[in-house]
Amino acid sequence: MNQSHCPITNFSADFDPLDLRDPFPLLAVARREQPVFYSPAIGYWVVTRYEDVKAIFRDHETYTAANTISPIVPFSDAVRQMLAVGDYRPEPVLSNNVPPSHTRIRALVNRLFTPRRMKSFAPAIRAIAERGVRRIRDKGPVDIAAALTYEYPAYVLFHVLGVPAGDVPKVKAWAGNRIKLYYGRPSADEQIAMTRHLLPFWRYVVALVAEKERAPQDDLTSDLIRMRDGDDAVLTLNEIASCMITLLVAGHETTTAQINNALLHLLTRREHWEALCAAPERIPRALEEMMRYDPSVCAWRRLAVAASAINGVDIPAGANLLLMLNSANRDEAVFPEPDEILFERGNLKEQLAFGYGIHYCVGAPLARLEMAVLLETLCRELPGLRLTPGQAIEYTRNISFRGPVSLRVTW
Numbered sequence: 001m002n003q004s005h006c007p008i009t010n011f012s013a014d015f016d017p018l019d020l021r022d023p024f025p026l027l028a029v030a031r032r033e034q035p036v037f038y039s040p041a042i043g044y045w046v047v048t049r050y051e052d053v054k055a056i057f058r059d060h061e062t063y064t065a066a067n068t069i070s071p072i073v074p075f076s077d078a079v080r081q082m083l084a085v086g087d088y089r090p091e092p093v094l095s096n097n098v099p100p101s102h103t104r105i106r107a108l109v110n111r112l113f114t115p116r117r118m119k120s121f122a123p124a125i126r127a128i129a130e131r132g133v134r135r136i137r138d139k140g141p142v143d144i145a146a147a148l149t150y151e152y153p154a155y156v157l158f159h160v161l162g163v164p165a166g167d168v169p170k171v172k173a174w175a176g177n178r179i180k181l182y183y184g185r186p187s188a189d190e191q192i193a194m195t196r197h198l199l200p201f202w203r204y205v206v207a208l209v210a211e212k213e214r215a216p217q218d219d220l221t222s223d224l225i226r227m228r229d230g231d232d233a234v235l236t237l238n239e240i241a242s243c244m245i246t247l248l249v250a251g252h253e254t255t256t257a258q259i260n261n262a263l264l265h266l267l268t269r270r271e272h273w274e275a276l277c278a279a280p281e282r283i284p285r286a287l288e289e290m291m292r293y294d295p296s297v298c299a300w301r302r303l304a305v306a307a308s309a310i311n312g313v314d315i316p317a318g319a320n321l322l323l324m325l326n327s328a329n330r331d332e333a334v335f336p337e338p339d340e341i342l343f344e345r346g347n348l349k350e351q352l353a354f355g356y357g358i359h360y361c362v363g364a365p366l367a368r369l370e371m372a373v374l375l376e377t378l379c380r381e382l383p384g385l386r387l388t389p390g391q392a393i394e395y396t397r398n399i400s401f402r403g404p405v406s407l408r409v410t411w
């Protein structure tokens, strides 16, 4: 290992990867002074510059996605035993899979999220947004995170996947639990308690897939079963269940947090909110800028399977990398005045909130559509929306998912 980049540095000591309250100042200094550094807190190399992050995403042979769902705290023997007894058998299909298996499965899942198919869901998504906003409209001040944005993306996702809407509260709780188990730092007892909630989640998706196989409908889960057409070489039923558990986490937690981030910033600098209410056609660009400014997936992982160098730092084979998407998106070399909110940036498409390369977020077309629909509805129905002053903004301790836990608003 190159001794001039000894893993023990101030960044190593000062950077707490689970503390998501205000990561931006430290990351700005790191980009300038030590763009790649080691975090002993989690045993990962932290990569902060845009070009490095993008190059790693691009080179999926040297840097695989195999570690993206690995628990930060490895499972104890007791947990592994519980998972074995509980027949918990999700396998790598999308996020933590590698070619050629990833290529085969991703090609099928891509066909679910085409712009055309998404467009066909737009009227239903509008109806879900309107119902949610009208329900809070007559209530007065609310925590909009609890009253609207926590469940909205799940209702949308359940509609497109053909999952019963009545199961939203149950699945939201399971998904939140799974994120804390894999991306947080649970104690041994907490790990066991969380595993107890993980097992029914898996049984639920297995039963859902069996039900769709028995009676396919007009939804994306049934589409996967139709594509399989009974042929395990195309896709196994266990792979479909594994896709479902991935989608039933990735498909709403991310979007809830992204909407909350957007609302927080637009309402903090309220001239931006007013600009959108006056010209809602600017919403898609505004959302893109919000994803650049404060991406809900603030960091994502890769595993170096061969020795390499990143920005002059030697990275050994087997090293874990934490790619700071929130830092890459504020890299002044790519986005001038990175701490400003500027809807009219010429290169917004370059932002990395959805990742890049072969694992680029498959749900991005749905996320963009549902977020735009909700903001349009809020601008129309509640243009007087503003933050309740003096509230503390809090974030859950974890390494990857950043969004305010609650957001009190009035209008």
Ligand code: HEM
Binding pocket: 057, 065, 094, 095, 096, 106, 157, 246, 247, 250, 251, 252, 254, 255, 258, 295, 296, 297, 300, 352, 353, 354, 355, 356, 357, 358, 359, 360, 361, 362, 363, 364, 366, 367
């Ligand atoms: C604003 C909301 C969202 C954000 C910020 C987001 C972000 C991301 C990121 C950063 C990745 C990793 C990309 C990489 O490794 O290069 C990803 C992958 C993924 N996302 Fe999203 N996502 C969002 C919404 C969604 C939705 C709505 C769905 C499903 C309906 C979804 C499903 C997935 C899946 C399945 C993957 C893995 C794809 C693969 O490995 O091939 N995401 N997303």
